[in-house]
Amino acid sequence: MSKINRKKDEKASKLLRNLFNIEDSNLYFVEDPLSKEIISGKQANVFTGVLTYTPSYCPTCKCANKGQSITRHAYYESLIQLIPYQEVPTYLRLFKQRFRCKHCATTFSAQTSYIQENCYISQPLKFAIALDLKRKISMKDIGERYFVSAKTVERILETFHREPRFNPHYLPRHLLIDEFKGTKDCEGAMCFIVSDADTGKIFDILSDRRTVRLRAYFQRFTLKARKKVTHIVMDMNASYGIFVKEVFPCAKISIDRFHVIQQLTRALNKQRIQVMNQLKKGDATAQKDYRKLKKYWRVILKKHKYIHYSTLKQFPLFRNKYVTESEVLDHLLAVDADLKKSYDLYQELLETFENKDYKGFFACIDQLPAQLNKGFKKAVLSLRKHRKAICHALMYSYSNGKLEGKNNLIKVIKRIAFGFRTFHHLRLRILAQQGLCELI
Numbered sequence: 001m002s003k004i005n006r007k008k009d010e011k012a013s014k015l016l017r018n019l020f021n022i023e024d025s026n027l028y029f030v031e032d033p034l035s036k037e038i039i040s041g042k043q044a045n046v047f048t049g050v051l052t053y054t055p056s057y058c059p060t061c062k063c064a065n066k067g068q069s070i071t072r073h074a075y076y077e078s079l080i081q082l083i084p085y086q087e088v089p090t091y092l093r094l095f096k097q098r099f100r101c102k103h104c105a106t107t108f109s110a111q112t113s114y115i116q117e118n119c120y121i122s123q124p125l126k127f128a129i130a131l132d133l134k135r136k137i138s139m140k141d142i143g144e145r146y147f148v149s150a151k152t153v154e155r156i157l158e159t160f161h162r163e164p165r166f167n168p169h170y171l172p173r174h175l176l177i178d179e180f181k182g183t184k185d186c187e188g189a190m191c192f193i194v195s196d197a198d199t200g201k202i203f204d205i206l207s208d209r210r211t212v213r214l215r216a217y218f219q220r221f222t223l224k225a226r227k228k229v230t231h232i233v234m235d236m237n238a239s240y241g242i243f244v245k246e247v248f249p250c251a252k253i254s255i256d257r258f259h260v261i262q263q264l265t266r267a268l269n270k271q272r273i274q275v276m277n278q279l280k281k282g283d284a285t286a287q288k289d290y291r292k293l294k295k296y297w298r299v300i301l302k303k304h305k306y307i308h309y310s311t312l313k314q315f316p317l318f319r320n321k322y323v324t325e326s327e328v329l330d331h332l333l334a335v336d337a338d339l340k341k342s343y344d345l346y347q348e349l350l351e352t353f354e355n356k357d358y359k360g361f362f363a364c365i366d367q368l369p370a371q372l373n374k375g376f377k378k379a380v381l382s383l384r385k386h387r388k389a390i391c392h393a394l395m396y397s398y399s400n401g402k403l404e405g406k407n408n409l410i411k412v413i414k415r416i417a418f419g420f421r422t423f424h425h426l427r428l429r430i431l432a433q434q435g436l437c438e439l440i
Helices: 010-019 123-132 139-146 150-160 211-218 223-227 238-247 257-278 284-295 297-301 325-333 337-354 358-366 374-395 401-416 423-433
Strands: 027-039 042-051 070-085 088-101 107-109 174-181 190-196 202-206 231-234 252-255
Touching: 010 027, 027 088, 042 070, 070 123, 070 139, 123 139, 123 150, 139 150, 150 423, 174 401, 190 401, 202 211, 202 423, 211 238, 231 238, 238 252, 252 257, 252 374, 257 284, 257 297, 257 337, 257 374, 284 297, 284 325, 297 325, 325 337, 337 358, 337 374, 358 374, 401 423
Parallel strands: 042 088, 174 231, 231 252
Antiparallel strands: 027 042, 070 088, 088 107, 174 190, 190 202
């Protein structure tokens, strides 16, 4: 420190303390504090400051500083990284006063709340990184923005974001449950997510969706809290229904409406593909029908009320004639009689389901035509296993739509980050982005 001017500059100290949000009056800046230097191969702004004060006691032996029991020693130089200014790395070359205690013969340095002990990154920089972790940006990009390593960003994620505290006495009244693809260190193939159906907020994320783990997790909550859960929405995963009935004795189960429609749509689409594969490749007419079934598959799956009957337009593969969409549909269904029967039943099921007529929906299923495609018939009859849950889905307004939005957000976070190595970091990042983690 002998070569550095230690003379305090009152105006510069006041200005720079306000600029860097330094509340510690023991830290001051010297005359002409700014210099341009090359640090780690990059030109950086370097400010020179001094930290000194008279300690009231020794942090080691806790003896009070009476008389001259604690003496001053030389200054210790450290380079503290600050928030970059105009995309330029910014540092604080801080000279900390060293002290020596005569009682225990130990030495210690001056400390400030602006910088954590034994750390070379300022607290405001850490806080800025912690706030950026809430945004949809990768940790590597955050590190490059603040000129720190990705590992430093990971450490700040772990230290600055506190996970929500577990409360065994509270569960949302209406739950949405689903799964999503996790990380390689997860024990199960898929992760499990729980959300509040009323607010749409994520309640918790688990690394395993297997029944044993789910049962163990929810049994950590008190029976009183579990009895308050009155409604649960899920997909048609059979294992979920088993543990839900055991853990939540008062809850009504609903199958997400999207999954019911999805099963019907997939079954009809699968039958369309079977019809395409049965067409003779050597027959020119059959080849034309094959191409038409392949190109206009959306017309078959479209709801009947959305089919255009009067609007004429040109459809490729129909000799560029002006025809209506209904004429295209009639031509496709005329290719195979069984496809036409399945289509009629499909449309009837869609109409009753959209009208939330659960009695009419299951009346159609219970009275299936005798001659019906086996695959389509099997898919339709399998819905009878979830009769009560599907009826609840049509009776109540709850659905997994909000939770599917969260799943899409998780996919975006994983894609932007180019994947996560650990489930712990993925979970923290999701909770932080949703504002569920408390900043320490």
